[in-house]
Amino acid sequence: MSTATAQALQDLATANKLYASATAVLSTSELPAGHAAYFVLATENHASVQSRAQLHAAHALRTSGAHKLDQTSLQIIADLGAEPSVEQLIAAEGHTTMGRTHYRSARAMMHDWLDIPCSTVNDRLVQADCLIGGIDESGAPLPPWLPKLSQQFANPEVDPRLVLATATKLHSVRKDLDDGAAGEAQKEQLESQALQMIDGEPKSARKHIGELVAQVKAGKRPLKALLEEVGLYRRGLRKGLVEYILRVLPSQAAVIEAFFAALANPSTLAGNRDALQDTEAEFTGEQGSGWDDESTKPDWARQDSSSTDPPPDPPDPGDAPADPPAPPAPQADPQPAWEDLKPERRRLIGVMALLMADHSSRTAQDTGTRKGLATGQVSVILDYEKMMAGAEKYAVSSSGFTLAPGEVRAIMCSAGIYPVILNGKSLPLDLGRSQRLFSxxxxxxxxxxxxxxxxxxxxxxxxxxxxxxxxxxxxxxxxxxxxxxxxxxxxxxxxxxxxxxxxxxxxxxxxxxxxxxxxxxxxxxxxxxxxxxxxxxxxxxxxxxxxxxxxxxxxxxxxxxx
Known part of the structure; x- marks a missing residue:
């Protein structure tokens, strides 16, 4: 081992000690707001550096054959402690053996020796294959599977965590790619698209990369095959609840998402909170409270304004006059309990309100205006030029679902059409009007x-x-x-x-x-x-x-x- 390598390892040990001591001080101090903000910033920067180091360490463990270290070498490493000297580190270079060792592979060593979960070990080694390179069965090095992302990962100015997550997602589709040159071209396109998303808008990149991967895994399945799997499936009773699985086409999902969006909007009559709480009481027998148990309620929510306890006895005339009661402390207006419910529960209540409504009394004038009954409105944006050119994808719903041509044709036959003309840069045209409020x-x-x-x-x-x-x-x-x-x-x-x-x-x-x-x-x-x-x-x-x-x-x- 060179002195430079030993010095770098000593620096790493010193950095760990400094980081621990700094955290001990900062976590027990009353920090000013600016110092607290920098504490968070420095911690996240450290986590970014650490995530890159973890991958390189896993790669080094595998390529060096460290799992073959003999018993003496492992003992020397264990005895180094938290503050090793350069000389001790040079002496800890270690020896590997062809005989029986404690660990069969680098994966086993990381899991058994360091107690790293198996899933985390697998992710790191896969990421190393994608971004640093792997080794074949003979121990020869292999180039990184994702060379463009590898360059991004090597850039010290880039936060590696998003790159690592992207590599894991892209690697998950390797079995879904075509064979030979076609599959290589698919992989290169996916990698290029992922890079553009990371560079363009990192906050949304994870979502879009996940959608790209889902599209590849779904493949080009015909509508007939999709229709054979759509439906509402009853899974049965589990933990006191009846479970269902709902599988729908993208066009149907767009309607559901629009319904949920209308339901979540408290400023509309359709999203009326009181009516939906009444609906929950109808099929549960209890008014929705927003808390799962008494222990989670704040004090004001535990007070029972409808208490039937008898009033206190009147004071005895012989008693000393009591001090006048202190005025009640002002209390902040509590937020509506409905807003504290999980979105999943609110959606269920909205669906139940829809199913339990007396639809026979609804008229065209009622639609979308009755309390507690949300009506979603779906907009479909079509690329006219792509449609006329026969492209496979030329329409998308307002909630972001790509629609198949058959779904679009069905929607146009049954839906009310609002013409919305967009130019090549997605800018609406010919709808301007000079007035105070938008039309x-x-x-x-x-x-x-x-x-x-x-x-x-x-x-x-x-x-x-x-x-x-x-x-x-x-x-x-x-x-x-x-x-x-x-x-x-x-x-x-x-x-x-x-x-x-x-x-x-x-x-x-x-x-x-x-x-x-x-x-x-x-x-x-x-x-x-x-x-x-x-x-x-x-x-x-x-x-x-x-x-x-x-x-x-x-x-x-x-x-x-x-």
Whole structure:
């Protein structure tokens, strides 16, 4: 072992000691807000460095044959302790043997010696194969299975954790790829798409990469094969609950997602909380409380305002006058219990409300307006040019599901059609109108085109977003569709507080510029969370192109003030 290698190992041991001592101090101190924020930042930076080191360590363990170390070598390593000297580390170089050893493989050594869970060991070795390289049966080195991601992983400026997760996901489809050159081309395309998503919008990359992998695993299955598996399956009674499995087509899932979105919106009559709580009481016999047991309730929720205890006895005239009672302490208004329920439970109650409703009394005028009965509205966005060219994929629902041509034709036969015209940059056209509030047509077009909050990575669905004037009305701005964006209640307020900026670009959808503290690269960004993977890649490419033109002074943009 070289002295440089021994010194590096000693540095690693010293770093571990310093990190532990620093954590001991910081975890027992009353930290100022700024110090607490830097504590979090430094800890996450350390975790990022550690995740890269863990993979290299697993790779080194395997390629060096460390599982073949003899008993004496293992004892020397165990005796090094937390503060070894350089000389001790040089002496701990170790010897391997061809005889019987404690561990049969690197995988077994990591699990049995270090108590690393088997699943974690397998993930690290797979990631090493993908990003560093593997070894064949003869011990010869193999190149990394994902060479482009390997370069990204080797870049010290890149957080490796997203790259590691991506490598694991892509490796899971290796058996679903075609044989030979076709399979290699599929893998290269997947790898390139994943890289574009990581570079474009890391916050949404995990979601989109998961969708890409799911598409590959699903394959090009005909509609007939899909229809044979759709349905609502009853699994039976488990732990006191009856379980069902629901398998639906993407077009059916879009309707369900729209129903859930309408149900989750408390500002609409369809999402009326009191009516839905009454529905829960109808089939459970208990009013929904929002807490699973008494121990989790706050004090105000435990007080029983309907107590039937008898009033206290009147005071004896001979007693000394009692002190006047202290005024009750002010209490904050409690949040509605319904909002504390898990989303899964709220959705079930909404479905039960739909099933238990007296549909015979509903009229066309009632639809979507009765308390507790949500009615989802699904928008389908079609790429006309792709449709006319006979492309396999040319339509997507407002909730981000890619629809097959047969599903689209069925929807167009039975659904009400709202024409929404988009240009090549997904910008709605010919719906502008100068008035204080956006019209229904403008709202429908914007929600269909943008599908959710404009803040990068925000997962708030479009039904709960607000239309945002980028040309302030009070400053003479027009209610024009080219100057409108969507924002969830949180990010809408944050933009008007100046915490980030919307950016208007001629002939293009508005983008977002985050403060330098959150985005040192200062790129123009688009929220791709509700897009399909293909759409997300195009949107990221558009944002990168606009950023380059803006930096080069070839694009006149308007950074919108609060």
């Amino acid at each position: 229904k047509a403008q709202s429908r077009a914007l929600r269909a085109a943008y599908r959710g909050c404009s803040y990068p990575g925000c997962s708030m669905p479009v039904e709960r977003c607000e239309l945002d004037h980028l040309d302030a009305w009070e400053k003479g701005g027009a209610t024009d569709i080219n100057s409108a964006a969507l924002g969830c209640p949180v990010h809408h307020v944050e933009r008007h507080c100046g915490l980030f900026h919307a950016v208007k670009i001629p002939g293009c959808r508005p983008m977002v510029l985050l403060p330098e503290a959150l985005d040192p690269e200062q790129k123009l960004r688009v929220n791709t969370y509700f897009m399909t993977p293909d759409e997300a890649i195009k949107a990221d490419q558009l944002a990168d192109r606009m950023t380059e033109l803006w930096r080069a002074g070839e694009l006149q943009v308007e950074i919108v003030g609060p």
